[in-house]
Amino acid sequence: MAGAGGGGCPAGGNDLQWCFSQVKGAVDEDVAEADVISTVEFSHSGDLLATGDKGGRVVIFQREQENKSRPHSRGEYNVYSTFQSHEPEFDYLKSLEIEEKINKIRWLPQQGAARFLLSTNDKTIKLWKISERDKRAEGYNLKDEDGRLRDPLRITALRVPILKPMDLMVEASPRRIFANAHTYHINSISVNSDHETYLSADDLRINLWHLEITDRSFNIVDIKPANMEELTEVITAAEFHPHQCNVLVYSSSKGTIRLCDMRSSALCDRHSKFFEEPEDPSSRSFFSEIISSVSDVKFSHSGRYMMTRDYLSVKVWDLNMESRPVETHQVHEYLRSKLCSLYENDCIFDKFECCWNGSDSAIMTGSYNNFFRMFDRTTWRDVTLEASRENSKPRASLKPRRVCAGGKRKKDEVSVDSLDFSKKILHTAWHPVENIIAVAATNNLYIFQDKAN
Amino acid sequence: MLSKGLKRKREEEEEGKEALAVDTWWLDPGHPAVAQAPPAVASSSLFDLSVLKLHHSLRQSEPDLRHLVLVVNTLRRIQASMAPTAALPPVPSPPTAPSIADNLLASSDAALSASMASLLEDLSHIEGLSQAPQPLVDEGPPGRPTGGAPPSLGALDLLGPATGCLLDDGLEGLFEDIDTSMYDSELWAPASEGHKSSPEDGPGKEEAPELDEAELDYLMDVLVGTQALERPPGPGR
Numbered sequence: 001m002a003g004a005g006g007g008g009c010p011a012g013g014n015d016l017q018w019c020f021s022q023v024k025g026a027v028d029e030d031v032a033e034a035d036v037i038s039t040v041e042f043s044h045s046g047d048l049l050a051t052g053d054k055g056g057r058v059v060i061f062q063r064e065q066e067n068k069s070r071p072h073s074r075g076e077y078n079v080y081s082t083f084q085s086h087e088p089e090f091d092y093l094k095s096l097e098i099e100e101k102i103n104k105i106r107w108l109p110q111q112g113a114a115r116f117l118l119s120t121n122d123k124t125i126k127l128w129k130i131s132e133r134d135k136r137a138e139g140y141n142l143k144d145e146d147g148r149l150r151d152p153l154r155i156t157a158l159r160v161p162i163l164k165p166m167d168l169m170v171e172a173s174p175r176r177i178f179a180n181a182h183t184y185h186i187n188s189i190s191v192n193s194d195h196e197t198y199l200s201a202d203d204l205r206i207n208l209w210h211l212e213i214t215d216r217s218f219n220i221v222d223i224k225p226a227n228m229e230e231l232t233e234v235i236t237a238a239e240f241h242p243h244q245c246n247v248l249v250y251s252s253s254k255g256t257i258r259l260c261d262m263r264s265s266a267l268c269d270r271h272s273k274f275f276e277e278p279e280d281p282s283s284r285s286f287f288s289e290i291i292s293s294v295s296d297v298k299f300s301h302s303g304r305y306m307m308t309r310d311y312l313s314v315k316v317w318d319l320n321m322e323s324r325p326v327e328t329h330q331v332h333e334y335l336r337s338k339l340c341s342l343y344e345n346d347c348i349f350d351k352f353e354c355c356w357n358g359s360d361s362a363i364m365t366g367s368y369n370n371f372f373r374m375f376d377r378t379t380w381r382d383v384t385l386e387a388s389r390e391n392s393k394p395r396a397s398l399k400p401r402r403v404c405a406g407g408k409r410k411k412d413e414v415s416v417d418s419l420d421f422s423k424k425i426l427h428t429a430w431h432p433v434e435n436i437i438a439v440a441a442t443n444n445l446y447i448f449q450d451k452a453n
Numbered sequence: 454m455l456s457k458g459l460k461r462k463r464e465e466e467e468e469g470k471e472a473l474a475v476d477t478w479w480l481d482p483g484h485p486a487v488a489q490a491p492p493a494v495a496s497s498s499l500f501d502l503s504v505l506k507l508h509h510s511l512r513q514s515e516p517d518l519r520h521l522v523l524v525v526n527t528l529r530r531i532q533a534s535m536a537p538t539a540a541l542p543p544v545p546s547p548p549t550a551p552s553i554a555d556n557l558l559a560s561s562d563a564a565l566s567a568s569m570a571s572l573l574e575d576l577s578h579i580e581g582l583s584q585a586p587q588p589l590v591d592e593g594p595p596g597r598p599t600g601g602a603p604p605s606l607g608a609l610d611l612l613g614p615a616t617g618c619l620l621d622d623g624l625e626g627l628f629e630d631i632d633t634s635m636y637d638s639e640l641w642a643p644a645s646e647g648h649k650s651s652p653e654d655g656p657g658k659e660e661a662p663e664l665d666e667a668e669l670d671y672l673m674d675v676l677v678g679t680q681a682l683e684r685p686p687g688p689g690r
Contacts, residue, residue, distance in 0.1 A: 096515045184518055203518040232526060234519045253519050286499065286530050290523045343527075344502060349520055 017451040025444035037440035052102025056086040083172040127176035201238035255292030295351035334405035366425025
């Protein structure tokens with residue numbers, strides 16, 4: 001049941017019309033490496049949108065409240081907080097520099113006024129608390145307004161400090177630092193549905209942490225062979241089930257997904273389920289393994305399905321069927337004949353992410369040339385859209401794009417050979433409830449909304 | 454951004470007909486490269502490209518394991534297709550590659566470094582490797598292990614029979630395409646001159662600024678091992 005490519009119809013259910021809403025980031029052609037966005041994530045309610053970049057910074061945007069006096073603002077996202085999450089580090093023991101690039105951000109479900117998120121680079125995970133302060137105390141007894149201590153002997157009267165309003169200040173503070181648990185590069189973090197634990201996965205191991213405890217973690221998956229010469233496969237992504245706190249999945253560079261149940265044993269080296277689609281012998285090539293490598297795995301919100309992204313396609317799996325996916329959507333099949341060139345320029349190793357919409361009726365993933373693709377699972381329609389400054393007029397509708405794989409190029413079509421492979425959309429996010437999407441194009445963050453919004 | 458063709462090299466046609474059929478897997482008939490180049494050459498270019506990538510990956514201070522594993526697996530696949538009749542023995546036992554490999558690669562995992570170093574060492578014995586920094590070649594008859602190399606070369610020894618054919622041209626031909634710009638030319642004399650100098654003199658003469666001591670030692674070991682094999686029995690050279 002493969003999804004067909006092409007089609008100029010809007011996707012996302014019920015004839016959605018995607019429109020430009022906002023773009024964040026510098027306009028310069030010269031992009032500083034540090035400004036490249038490396039992760040995008042909406043909070044559970046969707047009112048906050050976090051991005052991480054290669055320079056180790058986290059920027060959080062907050063959606064403005066709908067305002068009758070400014071109807072056109074329509075719930076825009078504006079900067080809420082910016083902080084330096086990770087700094088470059090030097091591992092003296094191994095003579096290695098540890099990149100400060102933020103690989104993943106995951107929000108914790110909101111439990112109070114403050115917001116919490118986990119951010120990770122290759123080696124260290126940090127729990128950040130983001131809190132608002134809009135009042136300050138005035139009229140202290142022991143210190144004056146400048147903060148200088150007063151001489152206690154000079155105090156003749158006591159007063160009760162009063163709270164006065166102040167301009168909103170958003171503070172981010174690191175509450176926990178989870179370090180020294182990963183020899184290899186962390187590729188995933190996932191908060192458990194119990195809201196107390198989370199997992200972190202690197203190339204060969206997955207660790208389980210308690211959010212309160214930083215000095216130890218439990219290793220739950222270890223695929224490191226006794227003899228490293230036998231290493232043929234690495235872990236590429238991992239995620240906890242959204243509802244069953246004992247279930248997790250992890251994907252591999254060989255295109256397989258293993259589902260593990262932590263109740264069956266402490267060390268989940270033996271999977272409960274093994275998902276793999278048999279190789280199609282007619283499309284076999286030297287690059288079969290590389291293009292089958294899963295770059296992202298995401299459970300549906302319902303928890304009944306999971307989605308995997310490999311180089312050329314997105315597959316939806318029913319957790320009850322291990323033998324093959326229930327849906328396969330081609331992202332950019334026209335690249336199949338170009339695999340050698342893409343191997344040469346290393347693009348074949350690019351890791352694209354994918355995401356579900358709130359109702360699990362649609363999925364989205366990125367491609368090259370700043371294109372991204374959306375697939376409607378109910379209508380089987382798909383669309384290719386572009387994140388570019390040219391289509392950046394407020395509330396302008398996005399025009400579907402088409403790639404011409406060969407033969408005569410029609411008007412408005414883009415030929416495969418003119419695609420810009422340096423413009424990759426690796427990170428996208430969909431609002432948990434509404435039809436609002438965030439698309440990271442190098443150093444720019446585009447926000448698109450459905451016209452009806 | 455996309456290169457339309459492939460890197461092509463003029464090479465002797467040593468691969469057999471089997472290679473032809475196998476190598477067109479990844480090219481559809483409409484691909485320009487198929488029309489312009491014999492697939493056997495493309496496969497060899499792909500092999501070289503993969504070796505380059507492997508080497509580049511290993512040279513990183515902390516290799517991207519996923520990239521490394523995928524490149525190695527692809528390389529094995531390519532090599533298997535280049536010599537399809539040879540049975541693939543299992544991956545060799547822990548190599549004798551010395552701890553020098555650890556210094557060379559400075560990886561967090563010594564065992565991985567050692568195994569990958571031995572892989573590289575094996576690959577360096579394969580002819581036609583014009584772009585690999587290591588100019589040394591296995592000129593022993595097929596199947597005979599070279600000195601300094603691990604006793605079982607495993608799957609990577611499959612090109613032994615092909616190697617034999619090129620020996621007819623003498624060793625000079627093997628070094629024609631080699632890019633020695635990484636190294637001081639005095640240090641890595643072509644094989645014909647190499648016979649004249651004793652192994653002890655060689656690296657001691659010059660110090661290539663690009664190589665650190667650990668790398669020199671490692672390469673020296675390989676050189677010594679190779680030359681020990683080349684030297685004909687009897688007095689002098």
